[in-house]
Structures are given as C-alpha cells and as structure tokens.
Amino acid sequence: MKFQLTEDQLMIKQAAREFAQNELKPGVIERDSHMKYPAEQVQRMGELGLLGMMVNPEYGGGGMDTVSYVLAMEELSKIDNSCSVIMSVNNSLVCWGLEKYGTEEQKRKYLPNLTAGDKIGAFCLSEPEAGSDATSQRTTAEDKGDYYLLNGTKNWITNGGSASVYLVMAQTDVAKGSKGINCLIVEKGMDGFIVGAKEDKLGIRSSDTNTLIFNDVKVPKENRIGDNGFGFTFAMQTLSGGRIGIAAQALGIAAGAYELALDYAKTRKAFGKEISQHQAIQFKLADMATEIEAARLLVYHAAWLKDQNQNYDLASSMAKVFASEVAMRTTVEAVQIHGGYGYVKEYHVERLMRDAKITQIYEGTSEVQRIVISRSILK
Numbered sequence: 001m002k003f004q005l006t007e008d009q010l011m012i013k014q015a016a017r018e019f020a021q022n023e024l025k026p027g028v029i030e031r032d033s034h035m036k037y038p039a040e041q042v043q044r045m046g047e048l049g050l051l052g053m054m055v056n057p058e059y060g061g062g063g064m065d066t067v068s069y070v071l072a073m074e075e076l077s078k079i080d081n082s083c084s085v086i087m088s089v090n091n092s093l094v095c096w097g098l099e100k101y102g103t104e105e106q107k108r109k110y111l112p113n114l115t116a117g118d119k120i121g122a123f124c125l126s127e128p129e130a131g132s133d134a135t136s137q138r139t140t141a142e143d144k145g146d147y148y149l150l151n152g153t154k155n156w157i158t159n160g161g162s163a164s165v166y167l168v169m170a171q172t173d174v175a176k177g178s179k180g181i182n183c184l185i186v187e188k189g190m191d192g193f194i195v196g197a198k199e200d201k202l203g204i205r206s207s208d209t210n211t212l213i214f215n216d217v218k219v220p221k222e223n224r225i226g227d228n229g230f231g232f233t234f235a236m237q238t239l240s241g242g243r244i245g246i247a248a249q250a251l252g253i254a255a256g257a258y259e260l261a262l263d264y265a266k267t268r269k270a271f272g273k274e275i276s277q278h279q280a281i282q283f284k285l286a287d288m289a290t291e292i293e294a295a296r297l298l299v300y301h302a303a304w305l306k307d308q309n310q311n312y313d314l315a316s317s318m319a320k321v322f323a324s325e326v327a328m329r330t331t332v333e334a335v336q337i338h339g340g341y342g343y344v345k346e347y348h349v350e351r352l353m354r355d356a357k358i359t360q361i362y363e364g365t366s367e368v369q370r371i372v373i374s375r376s377i378l379k
C-alpha cells in the first residue's frame with residue numbers, strides 16, 4: 001500500500017491550487033450573485049489542460065490518471081464549484097464516454113475541441129419524469145434508416161446553454177425497455193434543437209443548467225455511440241466514473257470550508273482569546289478534519305481503482321455518498337464557526353454551504369448511492 005502522491009500528481013495539485021486561488025477566487029462572489037457564466041475562466045481551464053485531463057494526448061488530452069484529475073477537482077472545488085462542475089461534466093461524462101465508447105471518427109471529430117475548451121460538452125439523461133428512475137426515458141429516437149428522429153425534453157442539463165456537443169439518451173425501442181435506449185451525439189444548431197431558460201439555483205449558480213427541447217431533430221446514424229440499444233449501459237458506466245469527480249468536488253467543498261474556518265478560528269477573538277482556544281470550536285475543527293480525511297481516502301481510492309482498471313462502481317458510490325454528506329456537515333459548521341460573518345457572502349463559506357447541497361443530488365442522489373451500495377453488498 002502506498003499513500004504517497006507522485007511528483008507529477010503533487011505538481012498538478014499545486015498548479016490547480018494556484019489557478020483556483022489566483023484566477024478563480026477574484027470575482028467568484030460576483031459571478032455567483034449574478035449567475036454569470038465563467039466564460040473567461042473556462043477558456044483558461046482549456047488552456048491549462050483541465051478540460052480533458054485523462055484523454056489520450058493523441059486526441060488533445062493530458063493523458064493523466066484519475067488520481068491527478070481528482071486532485072485538480074478538489075483544488076478548484078475549494079473555490080468555485082460552478083467551474084468545477086463544468087470541468088467534471090466535460091472530463092468524466094463527455095470526454096471519458098466518447099473516448100471509451102466512441103468510434104475513431106467520433107473521437108477525432110469531437111475530442112480535440114472538447115479537451116481544448118473550444119467546445120464544451122453536456123450529458124443529457126434526466127427528464128421531467130425520469131430522474132432517479134432513469135429507465136423511464138420519454139425522449140424518443142425513432143429509427144429512420146440513415147438517421148434518428150429525436151423528440152422530447154431533457155431537464156437540469158449542466159452546460160445546457162454553453163455546450164456545443166450533447167450526449168443525449170433516448171428511447172428507440174420501448175418494448176426493449178432500458179435495452180432499447182440509445183446515446184446520440186447532438187450538436188448545437190441542429191434544426192429543431194432548442195435550449196430553454198437557465199435555472200436560478202441555490203448553488204453552483206454561475207454554471208448553466210437548462211431544459212433542452214428536441215423537436216424532430218434529425219441525428220445522423222453515425223452519431224450513435226456504441227451498438228443499437230447500448231445507451232443505458234453507456235449512461236450508467238459513464239456516471240459511475242462521473243461520481244468520482246463529484247465526490248472530489250464534495251471533498252474540495254468540505255476542505256475549502258475547513259481551511260477558511262481554521263484560519264478564521266485562529267484570528268477571531270471572543271472572551272479574551274482566539275475562538276480556536278475554546279474547546280467547543282476545537283472539537284468542531286477536529287471532527288471536520290477527521291471526516292475530510294476519511295472522505296479523501298475514499299475518493300482517492302475510488303480514483304486509484306479506476307486507474308488500475310479494477311471495478312470501481314461500489315467505491316465511487318461510497319465515495320460520493322460519504323464525501324457529499326461530509327461536505328454538508330462541514331460547511332454548516334464552517335458557517336457556525338464564522339458566526340454572523342459566515343452568513344454573508346464576503347467570507348465565502350455561505351456559498352460553499354449552498355454549493356455542497358447539489359453534491360447529494362446530481363449524478364445519483366444519496367438515496368440512489370445507497371441503493372447501489374446495498375445491492376452490491378447483498379448480492
């Protein structure tokens with residue numbers, strides 16, 4: 001067992017930290033308040049290689065391992081979770097899915113732009129009537145010979161407005177249930193594809209989350225990923241890896257709130273001494289540090305399993321459910337340690353508390369993770 005990061009991994013962590021502290025922190029409060037999409041920051045993320053970290057350099061990626069990716073996700077998530085969710089969806093759902101299951105032609109066509117950040121990707125599974133129960137797809141992809149006719153509505157789609165490449169799950173053969181679902185690559189600008197309004201959210205407010213509407217969109221057959229009927233398996237396998245990214249996001253939120261609370265506790269005085277000298281605050285900090293370390297081990301372990309080509313489905317669900325709950329608990333306590341100052345935007349912890357909540361919901365709710373975990377341990 002080795003618990004040490006390599007030189008390369010440490011360098012990536014440091015570079016991501018510097019980028020987050022120097023380039024994401026200034027302006028993060030305003031972007032969050034005004035729901036302003038971080039266009040310049042995303043462009044920089046592309047330049048720095050943060051948008052296709054694990055993709056083979058042959059397709060423009062960084063060729064890095066999953067551990068490096070979670071280290072970078074953790075550092076960005078300490079500061080700006082709108083940027084880190086954009087990064088997570090682009091890396092783990094879109095680029096990973098395309099590279100793993102796409103045809104050579106699809107990879108050459110889409111990956112170089114997606115890894116450079118010239119184009120952003122979106123992953124479109126959820127619908128008004130299909131969230132946790134993702135098999136209930138109402139969006140249809142009718143087989144018309146050399147193309148699919150796509151009709152339906154997707155909602156809650158991260159990067160919905162800013163993306164150019166959309167991986168859309170749709171039902172082709174209802175009789176086959178989940179085995180009749182396909183994943184199609186849809187491009188912005190295709191006739192009949194409409195991007196709906198941006199949601200006004202509790203957290204990750206500057207990332208865009210939109211409803212997407214497909215009205216008789218003709219999608220060429222060559223845009224299908226995998227064999228006919230592979231779409232649901234594609235979505236589940238991609239989400240299993242995606243959960244490691246969201247777990248890393250949750251870990252970063254918790255660690256970021258903890259760092260702020262620790263610094264604050266050492267400077268704020270009450271009753272003639274720093275509040276860090278009061279045992280009640282010390283115990284909060286001790287619990288935060290312990291839980292964060294436990295979450296970190298789960299997240300890094302899940303990433304390591306993926307890098308070793310071992311099964312990581314159980315590990316990624318465990319990492320996500322635990323890290324997201326640690327993120328909630330830690331951010332609530334970080335606000336408490338800041339007292340009244342924690343309740344206002346200037347001190348950053350209230351934003352992290354709002355951001356933490358989504359990590360318990362997207363890419364499978366905490367309840368869904370527990371279903372995955374219990375199925376695995378009971379089989």
Ligand SMILES: Cc1cc2nc3c(=O)[nH]c(=O)nc-3n(C[C@H](O)[C@H](O)[C@H](O)COP(=O)(O)OP(=O)(O)OC[C@H]3O[C@@H](n4cnc5c(N)ncnc54)[C@H](O)[C@@H]3O)c2cc1C
Nearest residue numbers: 123124125126131132133156157158209362363364365367
């Ligand atoms: C900001 C944001 C970004 C998102 N980004 C994307 C995206 O990019 N792409 C995408 O496809 N989707 C995205 N989603 C959708 C997200 O994945 C879903 O919201 C999530 O899967 C839950 O689905 P739902 O909202 O329909 O809730 P429901 O499935 O209706 O669940 C409601 C509640 O019931 C619980 N529940 C449901 N079934 C069970 C069960 N069997 N046992 C116990 N409890 C259960 C759930 O855990 C939850 O607490 C995003 C959502 C948000 C809010």
